[in-house]
Amino acid sequence: xxxxxxxxxxxxxxGGRFDLPGWPGLExxxxxxxxxxxxxxxxxxxVLAGELLVDLPDGRYLHLRPxxxxxxxxxxxxxxxxxxxxxxxKPSP
Numbered sequence: 001x002x003x004x005x006x007x008x009x010x011x012x013x014x015g016g017r018f019d020l021p022g023w024p025g026l027e028x029x030x031x032x033x034x035x036x037x038x039x040x041x042x043x044x045x046x047v048l049a050g051e052l053l054v055d056l057p058d059g060r061y062l063h064l065r066p067x068x069x070x071x072x073x074x075x076x077x078x079x080x081x082x083x084x085x086x087x088x089x090k091p092s093p
Contacts, residue, residue: 025090031080039076050084
């Protein structure tokens with residue numbers, strides 16, 4: 001049987017984070033200004049709202065805007081520009 005589920009992801013993340021049921025490792029994060037978040041290991045990020053800086057080793061960084069995404073491996077940090085809502089996928093090891 002086919003089914004469709006409406007997921008207003010930005011609204012669901014109002015409490016700070018939302019795990020998507022049935023999708024292990026997939027969650028929506030609401031990140032506030034001035035609260036960087038460490039991101040160890042491999043991750044995929046897709047920005048749903050706001051802007052996000054992904055700080056990489058050696059002074060490199062990515063600047064992501066709504067609708068943009070990036071796959072990151074290794075140690076990194078997330079720094080929202082203002083407030084950002086981000087879809088994060090952590091693949092299983």
